[in-house]
Amino acid sequence: MLRQKYNLSAMGFSLICLVYTFFFSQMHILNGVEYIPFQKLVRGRAPTPFQYRVLVPWLAGKVHNILDHYSLVEDLEQVKYLFEYGFVLALFGVFVYASPYLVLNDPNTGLKTRSLVRVVSGCLLMLTLPFHFIIPTTVYYYPYDISSILFFVLGLVFLRLEKWGAFLVVFVIGTFNRETTIFLSFIYLLTNWKNTPRARLMGYFLLQIALWLAVKYLLFLAFQNNTAESVWYADAMGIFKNTWNDNLKVLLMPQTYPRLFSAYGYLWLPLLPVWRHIRGKWIKSALLIIPVYHLSMLIPGHVEELRIYGEMLPLVLLGIMAGMVSNEKWIQEANREETRQGRIEKAMEMPQKGQKGN
DSSP states (O other), X not given: OHHHHHHHHHHHHHHHHHHHHHHHXXXXXXXXXXSSOHHHHHTTOSOTTGGGOOHHHHHHHHHHHHHHHTTOOSSHHHHHHHHHHHHHHHHHHHHHHHHHHHHOSSTTSOHXXXXXXXXXXXXXXXXXXXXXHTSSSSOBOOTTHHHHHHHHHHHHHHHHHTOHHHHHHHHHHHHHHOGGGHHHHHHHHHHHTTTSOHHHHHXXXXXXXXXXXXXXXXXXXXXXXXXXXXXXXXXXXXXXXXXXXXXXXXXXXXXXXXXXXXGGGGTHHHHHHHGGGOOOHHHHHHTTHHHHHHHHTTTTSOTTOGGGGGGGHHHHHHHHHXXXXXXXXXXXXXXXXXXXXXXXXXXHHHHXXXXXXX
């Protein structure tokens, strides 16, 4: 009975996520400024470094060819929406389902506790995504933004579960999507520094760096001549745009800070005092990458564009959840309620069994 109740709740919450996916995806695309035309990315003619994020445009081109062959789509624009729906829905599915494994020290904690973690994690994701991709006055739309968050969550899951083969597959594929997968390698260092022999730790870390560099070199060979349309990137062979000086000027403007403070739906503010109380060592160590990421974005990114912090969004939300479950009373009360409910159900089943025996 209890599991059936939770299954019905899960179905209802899944429906809410489905509706949210539709409206969020619509607003993300329609409200976003398409700095680089999607068609250009698909045809491989966009300037770098945008063209280096080739995974989604490449897949979209292949899917478009198949669907167009059967007259199921009219143009690439429809395929763009399909991919947006798919990645947003997949992000919710993976993040909500995997959140207990990333937050709880014991993922086999009671069903009610795991369900609460999943529901609250999903609600927090719904709350915070618009702060990065819809609410800002000017939002640039790039087809690889949401998929970058998805790959980052998958990477976190496989790192946490120590599924190294699956992690490397996600790491390599994700690097074709966006280069920020490199921060997963540093999360590996942070979370395994104290419990893994140094030789093994550094060997696996260097393997990841080598794979990342190999992917980036392949992309460079394929698109190194795509810099002609943008003088901004020509000085770095299109690898990245050095925005250090621009960001320093932006950070001197007082009007920049209300926008920056709204990152992660302002949830980074309670995360600061909560961090020291987090009991889970893995997630507590992983959270240390967030300030490193922000400092790193001073060089290749525009700090006022909140979309560039999307990969850190799951970590912030997981940190908030980890702070909540670190409160033993919260877990004990949830487990106590689940035990009480289970006893009631057993008591109700006993008379029924007696009647069947008669």
